Amino acid sequence: MNPLLTTGLDAHRGATALSVNVNKVALLRNTRDLGIPSVLRAATLALEAGAHGITVHPRPDERHIRRHDVYELAELMQQWPQAEYNIEGNPFHNLMDFVRDLVARGLPCHQVTFVPDSVEQSTSDHGWQFPHDAERLAPLIDEARALGVRVSLFMDPQPEAMAAARALRADRVELYTETYARAHLAGEAASVLPAFAATAHAALREGLGINAGHDLNRDNLTDFLRAVPGVQEVSIGHALIADALELGYTETVRDYLRCIHAAA
Template identity: 50%
Template sequence: MTALSVNLNKIAVLRNSRGGREPDVVTAGIACLDAGAHGLTVHPRPDARHIRADDVLALGGLCRSRGVEFNIEGNPFAPPRPGYPGLLPLCQSVRPAQVTLVPDGDGQLTSDHGFDFGADGHRLAPLIAALHATGARVSVFVDVGNPHVADAAALGADRVELYTGPYAEAFAAGAPQPALDAAAHTAVLAQAAGLQVNAGHDLSQANLAAFLAGVPAVREVSIGHALIGEALYAGLDATVRAYCTIIDTAHRT
């Protein structure tokens, strides 16, 4: 069964644009969980442009109280600075169920590529071990088509998250099959190495069903930007329920 983890970053973007507490990320998280989401995702960045360290602590408490997965995404190499203690110290404080490592620089608008294991592996391995010591499952962000995706297992990772941006673009252009086939092939390579497979980035109600039908045994999808955008029209509760229905239908068929 594929789990739906709702990324709350865009709620924090809206709050931060005005200051104050509204819209409240914890209230939004409760609404998502009440509607059937299996967990919550945040991606705190060092510049605190959306999710802040205090949000991470509050949402971690919510997820523990509800017995659901809390997934923290972040760049493990970004140094600490005022207001951002660093990904590892933050995870040591919150002890999330899953940590997703993403190689995004400070200036990136959004995550748009996976790790180069040849270049980054020697730094990733000890950080993955340290995150395991907190009790977290560790997933690493990978490009679809990466022939070395199995290297993530040698570094100690439990899962990989397929970067689905190119698939979403191909779907929108009306020619998704090559990107879908590439994602399926990468997933199979990862699974053969003992890794489980997550997916995320630009997945939406329009393209999710085809992705789940075409890529085997996806364990989790992390969806934020499209979901929050759709919720502006239909409401958060209805939108999360719609995603859950898509996932349920995909597994039944």
């Protein structure tokens, strides 16, 4: 299946896919040398509950996802051909080494999300800026696509940047949603949603697919999807794993899927 031609989620066309980011499971595991909680078990339970994919963000310092996790999860994803494996990170750090090696081994790597984070950042906090980042990104986008891997660019809600993203031959953009999450929590979502909707419309006009992620949760997800057209995938980690501590993986994933279905 060529991920540049299909989402790999044909049975779910018309609905937003849920990709579960398991970084925080790894972060907790790494505090002790016991191997628990298991990243593989978390991913398996999420997929069994109906998640459409798994996301990891392996940083160079291995503060959470470690090198072996990337490969063990790729092997697990072979058992779930209807689901997708999304690897995100800075393409100028260690990300492309993983992509090249996974493809060379014949292991799944359906989508790569390029994120402009620094080594020191605790989490991603901004998108790519054009034309500043364009020249450096172009050859890596071309390389990933030549390997048969879909490329998504982590972007702020800036409608004017969508044409530049498409000119670089990106397949999708992932809208960075922290500003929305903060506004929603303050009861001010209406002040920021128009920018996200306008960016989504601009992306669709350029033929770009749309993903979204960062601080989305059960309280704000439905409202976001109702307001922003064409979102094909949301990647959710911190809030989902926090919810799973109380509800368990299975019920948590099902609840997020209910939020997605409520928006549809």
